[in-house]
Amino acid sequence: MKHNFGAGPCILPKEVFQEASQAVIEFNNTGLSILEISHRSKEFEQVVIEAEALVRELLHVPENYSVLFLQGGASQQFAMVPMNLLPEGGKAAYLDTGVWASKAAKEASKLGNVEIVASSSDKNYTYIPQGFSVPSDAAYFHFTSNNTIYGTEIFEKPAVGIPTVVDMSSDILSRVINVADYDLIYAGAQKNMGPAGVTLVIVKNELFGKSGRTVPTIFDYQAHAKAGSMYNTPPVYSIYVSMLNLRWLKAKGGVEVIEQENIIKARTLYDEIDRNPFFKGTANVEDRSRMNITFVMDTPEQEAAFLNLAKERGLVGIKGHRSVGGFRASVYNALTISSINALVDTMREFEEKTK
């Protein structure tokens, strides 16, 4: 039994793997594999329709927003957002809370003027900047709601008074949000939505064509919206598995229910980090992420010993990102409380053995 704490691509529910595996042999009584059916078949069109409907239902997406399944990951959105929303010569405001936020800003700066309204790079992104102001003449404000590497999360949308774009790659579907607070939400699937290879975009329709730029069709949100995410051959299997995972989430009771579980999972692990003298959280306590929990030990020797013990106990993917060191436990929707308990037990075992 492995406990997968990987940061992404990451754990999905076992039931989803079972059904996803079966569909590779035969999909939906078609006599064909999901990998060989036409994306224009009735059967697959129904998958895309259901996936979109589930996103709308689970996140209570207002009618005046489009829900798109695209390719290229969040990194492609770093370019598509300014292509679609930033007029030539215009300005965009970015909040710098980590490497990914910073990359998003850098890509936008290739297409226009970017103002970094605040940054926490001075303390290796261990906190979320507060009290910054955003230029009212910027085309939009961009931030990253969860910073996977550093273990920080922004739960309240900053009140900025201009259109707001958020990269929710690592916390979408993990907690209740008010979609109407945002003009555009994007998220690489490979944390809480599905496997790698598909990207969720939720965009207010009135933003279409806002930049006034000539945009290649494949990078134009409106073209994808008009075609129901079938402008060209979509990533069939990644959308299918995402749909299965969204069904699983709905059957569990939806985002409202999973959020409560996620609160308990995160609290259980943070409590142990704060109690156990061998471990220390790295993120500012008020800004702690529920999705990625980062912690270190006093010496490299201790860390090597704990990593070894964790491996023996079946804990996978807990090594921290090199820019933070130590450990990172990613506790996405599909990770169960029993996996959290396995990690906490291992931390206690280490404490017992060592003291």
Added chain:
Amino acid sequence: MKHNFGAGPCILPKEVFQEASQAVIEFNNTGLSILEISHRSKEFEQVVIEAEALVRELLHVPENYSVLFLQGGASQQFAMVPMNLLPEGGKAAYLDTGVWASKAAKEASKLGNVEIVASSSDKNYTYIPQGFSVPSDAAYFHFTSNNTIYGTEIFEKPAVGIPTVVDMSSDILSRVINVADYDLIYAGAQKNMGPAGVTLVIVKNELFGKSGRTVPTIFDYQAHAKAGSMYNTPPVYSIYVSMLNLRWLKAKGGVEVIEQENIIKARTLYDEIDRNPFFKGTANVEDRSRMNITFVMDTPEQEAAFLNLAKERGLVGIKGHRSVGGFRASVYNALTISSINALVDTMREFEEKTK
């Protein structure tokens, strides 16, 4: 038993489906699903390395070319090609042999000047234009080697004297090519390489940065080449299944062997089309595709009756594209000669019943 003649996504070998299905439960003795492993794990890095090595081996790719696995399909290449190769204010030459070739030209025209050097649109793309000339000051010449909708194929690279870019989405890996004849080859995977969600690009390294444009990193071939197709999270499963399919092709004896099979399969079906008085090929005989075989009947009633009989005989995906009508049998690498025989038998059965 279904015979899948679908145009793409399309048939892959049964052995590939079996192994691909198993890996969704457990991949390579990791205790984890292929859908939940990190793309930075040793195990998955090995998959990408093997996939690239197989493409290099099967197509005899010269060392000075990069082999990339990207997202977004051929449609994204319609934009990435001019972004990377067409200088501001520069000109590109396009051969118009169908809707896809025409779309490629249209997207390039958003980024620069496009000259259509020849078109077969006057006869609904039933033939390949000959004897056209290409402006020597164009940055590159672009053509589509196989026209899936119309059933035409270009086997010999036109001699144009300038860098040449080819969309080989529907015939890559089906026949021997000399990669060195081209400067850039691209292909959506979902015909002969693998499932939807990944795109193969083979690009001569000296082309990097040729356009002089400021290109978002995600659209820069060089960035993907430097990162070994891991600039950002790749489409893990689509690459994995492609790798399995490339292994299968190698075990069969490679492109040289499959080309001979493809010649026999196509000849068998064309012979029946030419012999059977109820069927008529739509493409110019000299330009007939080996991959997509298009044919019609005399009346809509006959076509409806034959489609019905074909369905009863387990023949899937043979309805023609709406812009050609009639039938299209896609006979990609994984389609066996026994499926061809099943189609030919059904055509003969129809003839017997009807005459």
